[in-house]
Amino acid sequence: MLLEREGPAGVSLRAVARQAGVSQAAPYAHFVGKRELMSAIAAVGFSRLREMLAPLASDPARSIGDLGVTYIEFAKANPGLYTLMFGSREHIDSGDVHLSQASRQAFELLAMKAGRKGPNAVDDPGPIAAWSLVHGLVMLLMNEKIPAGINERLPEILRLLEPGIAEHTRA
Amino acid sequence: MLLEREGPAGVSLRAVARQAGVSQAAPYAHFVGKRELMSAIAAVGFSRLREMLAPLASDPARSIGDLGVTYIEFAKANPGLYTLMFGSREHIDSGDVHLSQASRQAFELLAMKAGRKGPNAVDDPGPIAAWSLVHGLVMLLMNEKIPAGINERLPEILRLLEPGIAEHTRA
DNA sequence: CGGCGTTCTTAACAGTGTCAAGATTACGGT
DNA sequence: ACCGTAATCTTGACACTGTTAAGAACGCCG
Numbered sequence: 001m002l003l004e005r006e007g008p009a010g011v012s013l014r015a016v017a018r019q020a021g022v023s024q025a026a027p028y029a030h031f032v033g034k035r036e037l038m039s040a041i042a043a044v045g046f047s048r049l050r051e052m053l054a055p056l057a058s059d060p061a062r063s064i065g066d067l068g069v070t071y072i073e074f075a076k077a078n079p080g081l082y083t084l085m086f087g088s089r090e091h092i093d094s095g096d097v098h099l100s101q102a103s104r105q106a107f108e109l110l111a112m113k114a115g116r117k118g119p120n121a122v123d124d125p126g127p128i129a130a131w132s133l134v135h136g137l138v139m140l141l142m143n144e145k146i147p148a149g150i151n152e153r154l155p156e157i158l159r160l161l162e163p164g165i166a167e168h169t170r171a
Numbered sequence: 172m173l174l175e176r177e178g179p180a181g182v183s184l185r186a187v188a189r190q191a192g193v194s195q196a197a198p199y200a201h202f203v204g205k206r207e208l209m210s211a212i213a214a215v216g217f218s219r220l221r222e223m224l225a226p227l228a229s230d231p232a233r234s235i236g237d238l239g240v241t242y243i244e245f246a247k248a249n250p251g252l253y254t255l256m257f258g259s260r261e262h263i264d265s266g267d268v269h270l271s272q273a274s275r276q277a278f279e280l281l282a283m284k285a286g287r288k289g290p291n292a293v294d295d296p297g298p299i300a301a302w303s304l305v306h307g308l309v310m311l312l313m314n315e316k317i318p319a320g321i322n323e324r325l326p327e328i329l330r331l332l333e334p335g336i337a338e339h340t341r342a
Numbered sequence: 343c344g345g346c347g348t349t350c351t352t353a354a355c356a357g358t359g360t361c362a363a364g365a366t367t368a369c370g371g372t
Numbered sequence: 373a374c375c376g377t378a379a380t381c382t383t384g385a386c387a388c389t390g391t392t393a394a395g396a397a398c399g400c401c402g
Contacts (some may be wrong), residue, residue, distance in 0.1 A: 007263040009180075012389060022344070025391080029349050034390065055245055086314060087258050090180040094315045123321055125328045125332045129304060131317075132328075136307025137299075143257060144265045144304075145274055150294055157303075163338055164331030183358060196360080200380050205359065221379065 003080040004150065008091045038084060039096040045085045046102035049074050050109060057109040064113045064165070068134045068158040075138040083142065086135065107131060114165055126165045133161055174251040179209065179262045194286045210267040213256045217273035220245050220256075221280060228280040235336070239305045239329040246309040254313065257306065278302060285336055297336045304332055 003011055013034050014024050031037040052074055056062045075082040084091060085103070094100065111127035137157065140146045148155070174182055184205050185195050202208040223245055227233045246253040255262060256274075265271065282298035308328065311317045321328070 005324050009259070013391090017303060023352080025352085025393095026350055028391075061325065083259075086310060086316070088180070088254075089314055090178055100315075107316070117206060119377070123324070125321075125324055125331060126326070128308075128311075128317055129328045129331045132307030132311055133300060133304045133332075134307070135311060136303030136305065138298075139257060139310060140303055140306060143260055144271075145257070145278070146299055147294065150296075153296055157300045160296060160300045160335030160339060161304075161331060163334035167334055168331060184360090185358070194383080196362095196383085197381055199360075 003084065004078065007080050008084040008088055035091065035093045038091045039093045039099045042085045042092055042101045043080045043098045046106045050106045053106065053109045057112050064130055065155050065158040067110060067113055069154060071134050072138055072154060079142055082138065100132065128166055129161060174255065178251050179255040179259060199242045206262065206264045209255060210264045210270045212275045214269045216252045217277045221277040224277065224280045227285050235301055235333065236274065236326050236329040238281060238284055241324060242305050243309055243325060250313055253309065258299045289337055297339060300332060304329065
């Protein structure tokens with residue numbers, strides 16, 4: 001896909017039109033603008049992520065660390081898509097309904113594992129910390145801020161959060 | 172500044188040239204291209220971040236959590252700059268010498284607090300986890316993936332990592 | 343069959359990064 | 373003091389971008 005070769009900024013409406021065999025302004029019959037196209041793509045990205053995570057989340061034998069590893073695998077397999085989903089507020093409309101709904105659904109999978117039980121897990125520190133840790137790891141890896149060599153130590157890093165969460169949940 | 176009003180993508184060479192009172196192609200006498208300009212800006216961003224963090228890092232009375240709070244304050248005060256520093260590989264040349272050096276220096280400040288002592292702290296899980304957690308938190312906040320309301324609970328979230336790090340350092 | 347909405351095309355607008363050619367300016371060595 | 377060289381700037385152009393306007397085909401429903 002074009003997204004993965006060039007990154008989100010490399011996607012031009014005209015290029016996707018050419019690739020579809022239609023002409024420059026045709027996309028505007030389907031999307032009001034570029035941001036809406038990108039938001040739609042990002043939304044299916046969240047759906048795919050959720051599909052990958054879902055079986056692990058409902059399996060009691062799997063830990064948060066396992067979820068994290070799968071999460072990172074998704075990001076490494078689709079770096080362009082992942083960057084689009086989380087990066088740049090420029091390319092995406094964060095207010096888009098489908099998009100924010102899709103991202104919330106993916107987040108709730110994490111909350112199941114890392115959070116206090118019950119509703120409004122949204123402001124529960126546990127899942128937020130877990131998501132932040134994993135997301136930060138992915139971002140720093142992608143932007144080469146940390147050496148790519150730590151790949152094997154990822155489970156170890158992810159486990160660092162578990163004592164704190166256990167302590168917090170108990171309280 | 173223009174960066175903060177429009178975000179990294181809103182910065183155009185022509186606009187900065189206009190603002191400097193010179194004409195479109197003048198910047199090319201100082202930078203080989205836009206990416207180099209942006210990389211230079213990002214590098215001074217890392218320097219500023221390091222200056223903010225330095226006093227806390229050398230003060231034994233301050234915890235990793237304190238560093239994290241200051242880090243997040245920096246990001247919230249300069250969201251455009253922060254996005255440029257970490258976000259988009261499109262606008263920045265990660266291979267840039269000044270840039271990668273500046274980011275490494277900022278990272279070493281974290282490593283002092285959160286890591287095993289001694290050299291090559293780069294592959295020590297502690298500081299990497301700390302940085303990832305804080306960075307992920309900032310990113311998710313900026314892109315409105317998590318509600319802005321958790322601001323007061325930030326110290327609590329950052330503390331979740333401390334038991335794990337303590338355990339690991341002891342080993 | 344007629345009309346309407348969807349999809350498409352072509353053409354144009356303003357804006358962008360970048361390069362080439364040449365003018366201007368500043369400055370250091372003789 | 374002067375001359376040459378390097379740094380800096382200007383103008384003009386190229387190919388590209390997102391977006392809009394005006395209109396041409398097309399299918400579908402009454």
